[in-house]
Amino acid sequence: LSLNGAAEGPLTAAFSIDYGYAVHFTRDAFAPSNATLREAFAGEGAGPAAARALPVIDSGVLAAWPGLPAKLRAYAEASEGRLQLAGEPVVLPGGEAAKQSEAPARQVLDAINERGIDRHSYVLVIGGGAVVDAAGYAAGIAHRGVRLVRMPTTVLAQNDAGIGVKNGINGYGKKNFIGTFAPPAAVVNDLELLTTLDDRDWRAGASEAVKVALLKDRAFFNELETLAPALNARDLDAMERLVRRCAALHMGHIEGNGDPFELGSARPLDFGHWSAHKLEALSDTRLRHGEAVAIGIALDVTYAHLAGMLAAEPWQAVLDLFTALGLPLTAPELDDPRLLDGLREFREHLGGLLTVTLIDGLGSGVEVHEIDHQLMHRAIGRLQEVAGPTGDVRECAVTP
Ligand SMILES: NC(=O)c1ccc[n+]([C@@H]2O[C@H](COP(=O)([O-])OP(=O)(O)OC[C@H]3O[C@@H](n4cnc5c(N)ncnc54)[C@H](O)[C@@H]3O)[C@@H](O)[C@H]2O)c1
Numbered sequence: 001l002s003l004n005g006a007a008e009g010p011l012t013a014a015f016s017i018d019y020g021y022a023v024h025f026t027r028d029a030f031a032p033s034n035a036t037l038r039e040a041f042a043g044e045g046a047g048p049a050a051a052r053a054l055p056v057i058d059s060g061v062l063a064a065w066p067g068l069p070a071k072l073r074a075y076a077e078a079s080e081g082r083l084q085l086a087g088e089p090v091v092l093p094g095g096e097a098a099k100q101s102e103a104p105a106r107q108v109l110d111a112i113n114e115r116g117i118d119r120h121s122y123v124l125v126i127g128g129g130a131v132v133d134a135a136g137y138a139a140g141i142a143h144r145g146v147r148l149v150r151m152p153t154t155v156l157a158q159n160d161a162g163i164g165v166k167n168g169i170n171g172y173g174k175k176n177f178i179g180t181f182a183p184p185a186a187v188v189n190d191l192e193l194l195t196t197l198d199d200r201d202w203r204a205g206a207s208e209a210v211k212v213a214l215l216k217d218r219a220f221f222n223e224l225e226t227l228a229p230a231l232n233a234r235d236l237d238a239m240e241r242l243v244r245r246c247a248a249l250h251m252g253h254i255e256g257n258g259d260p261f262e263l264g265s266a267r268p269l270d271f272g273h274w275s276a277h278k279l280e281a282l283s284d285t286r287l288r289h290g291e292a293v294a295i296g297i298a299l300d301v302t303y304a305h306l307a308g309m310l311a312a313e314p315w316q317a318v319l320d321l322f323t324a325l326g327l328p329l330t331a332p333e334l335d336d337p338r339l340l341d342g343l344r345e346f347r348e349h350l351g352g353l354l355t356v357t358l359i360d361g362l363g364s365g366v367e368v369h370e371i372d373h374q375l376m377h378r379a380i381g382r383l384q385e386v387a388g389p390t391g392d393v394r395e396c397a398v399t400p
Pocket residue numbers: 058059060061064093094095096099127128129130131133153154155156157160161162164165166167168175193194195196197198201204288289290
């Protein structure tokens with residue numbers, strides 16, 4: 001800051017902030033002998049004093065794991081004073097309901113206020129991407145930001161939603177309209193929690209893995225083709241492989257692409273998402289985020305193929321992989337004339353130039369700044385043709 005310059009021109013201040021956090025992978029995180037979660041708090045420089053944490057839990061997780069609050073309590077008691085819980089868990093409605101109104105985030109704010117959570121204390125959120133987003137938003141704005149440890153409990157949250165820097169809730173009929181960029185203190189992925197997911201949620205998160213593979217890593221795409229039968233049989237080791245590799249590619253992107261808070265106009269990781277977000281909204285959240293992403297990517301690769309960017313063979317390989325993973329390629333909402341408003345809304349969310357990521361090969365993302373609406377309509381028709389009659393989301397039976 002230069003006071004001498006005051007008379008001549010603007011005062012300036014320039015600074016940078018170092019961010020960094022770890023994403024841990026473990027199983028049975030609440031076993032007293034498992035140090036991962038304790039260390040996730042200690043790593044934040046909590047010092048010799050205990051880390052105080054307000055637990056927030058997804059109602060769906062609580063239903064599937066009714067003993068979890070007691071286990072968490074016992075875990076904190078066994079931590080020899082290093083982790084102290086600020087009361088019983090706040091329970092938020094699981095799924096998109098956590099983000100559809102301000103009430104769930106308000107529940108967390110109320111508890112932060114009433115239980116004296118300060119900027120050196122934590123919110124510990126245990127849940128799917130929606131609950132993690134809502135609790136993260138509340139943590140991000142209370143006292144202008146209290147510390148956050150996330151324990152994501154779905155495939156999508158462990159490999160994507162729960163490991164990044166974004167938090168938020170929906171508003172004005174738009175996804176994630178209200179929110180913050182706020183990196184967590186740490187993330188703990190307990191793979192075992194995934195075993196109670198219903199089939200649709202088990203499968204849906206895989207579409208984000210297909211997404212990053214298509215953008216960045218052809219070998220991972222081929223690995224997903226190989227893993228598909230085991231994933232269908234709900235093999236947890238296969239899922240761990242998927243989650244870890246997807247999370248690694250994601251974090252590499254956040255760290256390496258130079259724009260973690262998305263100040264530019266490009267959002268490469270939002271491949272397939274301009275339509276996915278719109279499909280989710282048009283379906284009144286009947287479509288899961290991951291299902292909508294599978295359809296959105298299927299649509300954009302079909303567009304890229306018709307535009308002459310993507311050869312027939314990789315195009316077909318993408319559709320085949322989604323099918324092998326039990327993910328849908330179409331939904332009735334593709335016929336909704338409002339679908340293409342998604343392009344405008346996608347641009348508005350970021351501002352600047354329309355930037356849509358497509359691929360010109362497996363593992364090779366490219367940015368385009370124009371989408372030919374006529375051709376996009378043809379892509380919808382072509383996709384519906386090859387994917388069979390436009391159906392509802394298939395409820396896939398587990399194939400043993
Ligand atoms: N912040 C980000 O960067 C980011 C990125 C991608 C997606 N998202 C958001 O994530 C949300 C979707 O998250 P999601 O796919 O994790 O689904 P979700 O949070 O909607 O959860 C789906 C269902 O699974 C239940 N559930 C969660 N964990 C469970 C478990 N272990 N056992 C049994 N049931 C369980 C929930 O109660 C809910 O009913 C969307 O709102 C999306 O916008 C955020």
